[in-house]
Amino acid sequence: MTGYRLFGAPRQYIQGPGLVDRLAELTAGHGNYPLLVVDEFVLTELGARLTASFDERGTDYGVLPCAGEVTRTNIAAHVTRVADRAYDVVVGIGGGKTLDLAKGIAIEFDAAMITCPTIASNDGPTARVAAIYNDDHVLCELGKLEFNPSCVVVDSELISRAPVQFLISGIGDAIAKKFEAEGCRLGTGATMQGTRPLEIGGIVAAGCYEVLARHATEAVESVQKSTLTPAVESVIEAVVLMSGIGYENGGLSIAHCMTRGLMSGRGTRSVLHGYHVAYGLLVQLVLERHRDDVFDEVAGLLRAIGLPTMLADMGMTDASATEIRELAAAAMTAPHVLNTPAHVTEETLVDAITRVEYLARH
Numbered sequence: 472m473t474g475y476r477l478f479g480a481p482r483q484y485i486q487g488p489g490l491v492d493r494l495a496e497l498t499a500g501h502g503n504y505p506l507l508v509v510d511e512f513v514l515t516e517l518g519a520r521l522t523a524s525f526d527e528r529g530t531d532y533g534v535l536p537c538a539g540e541v542t543r544t545n546i547a548a549h550v551t552r553v554a555d556r557a558y559d560v561v562v563g564i565g566g567g568k569t570l571d572l573a574k575g576i577a578i579e580f581d582a583a584m585i586t587c588p589t590i591a592s593n594d595g596p597t598a599r600v601a602a603i604y605n606d607d608h609v610l611c612e613l614g615k616l617e618f619n620p621s622c623v624v625v626d627s628e629l630i631s632r633a634p635v636q637f638l639i640s641g642i643g644d645a646i647a648k649k650f651e652a653e654g655c656r657l658g659t660g661a662t663m664q665g666t667r668p669l670e671i672g673g674i675v676a677a678g679c680y681e682v683l684a685r686h687a688t689e690a691v692e693s694v695q696k697s698t699l700t701p702a703v704e705s706v707i708e709a710v711v712l713m714s715g716i717g718y719e720n721g722g723l724s725i726a727h728c729m730t731r732g733l734m735s736g737r738g739t740r741s742v743l744h745g746y747h748v749a750y751g752l753l754v755q756l757v758l759e760r761h762r763d764d765v766f767d768e769v770a771g772l773l774r775a776i777g778l779p780t781m782l783a784d785m786g787m788t789d790a791s792a793t794e795i796r797e798l799a800a801a802a803m804t805a806p807h808v809l810n811t812p813a814h815v816t817e818e819t820l821v822d823a824i825t826r827v828e829y830l831a832r833h
């Protein structure tokens with residue numbers, strides 16, 4: 472499909488405080504018979520708030536509490552519990568794993584998908600794909616909905632009250648997209664749509680970076696106090712909508728390649744995706760030989776927000792040469808490794824990681 476330009480985005484996006492109380496009305500245009508796939512913990516926390524609007528409207532609906540990893544086995548187990556009904560729209564409510572499980576279930580039902588994230592830790596809510604792992608917790612495939620979610624419902628009040636590290640992760644995931652789209656444009660690879668990057672992908676990703684550079688620090692401070700401010704609203708839009716559209720149509724690059732090894736590295740395995748991406752972005756900037764002032768601006772921004780600028784910040788203290796080589800080798804297995812103008816080999820990646828570690832200390 473490299474001769475085509477294919478644009479993907481959610482059909483509708485709505486963001487604001489208190490939207491979980493209006494889920495029935497927001498779902499109505501997308502299907503008649505909704506299945507709410509809800510994280511068990513969220514179900515306990517929000518309880519009747521999630522279903523009240525459906526009861527008031529007299530909508531026939533199902534509720535499927537969900538838990539566990541996003542594996543083929545777990546998706547099948549959840550589908551079995553509701554397979555006797557013909558749901559035509561799946562509403563995923565929870566964090567990243569819940570939304571990916573819900574996407575897996577929507578694929579099985581051939582149903583429309585609505586995402587309602589309760590944290591903003593990455594761009595998953597707008598994305599067409601779900602990251603599916605094998606039983607050994609290794610990323611093994613990307614489940615694909617036929618289209619992006621029909622609707623993304625973002626209750627900004629809920630998100631502003633969640634622990635701040637989720638929003639920080641979302642910012643880390645989003646801040647890299649400008650450089651990743653640029654890398655993809657100058658490289659030879661493809662976007663998630665399987666086509667060469669679109670202009671609009673790069674423009675939205677660059678805009679996403681602008682919004683974060685302006686508002687991210689203030690937004691993090693607000694969420695630390697569980698306060699919803701205009702800066703938080705802008706950052707949520709950048710993290711969920713702009714980051715999603717930017718990467719699906721602009722492409723991923725080295726920053727995301729680096730998450731492969733960090734996912735299972737010593738210490739690094741216990742931090743969220745966006746922290747990996749933020750560190751990966753610094754590696755990409757060095758590898759692509761960006762100017763020093765660009766590197767310094769990004770590193771300063773990451774530090775101000777509480778994102779890592781060296782492996783020790785994620786728990787990999789005194790990384791050995793073997794550990795650094797393992798990170799480089801894992802990054803080489805990602806398909807986005809072609810999405811950069813830089814010469815990428817295990818060796819050049821080892822050098823770039825080593826350089827980032829040096830710069831963080833000096």
Ligand SMILES: [Zn+2]
Pocket residue numbers: 593594644727744748
């Ligand atoms: Zn990501």
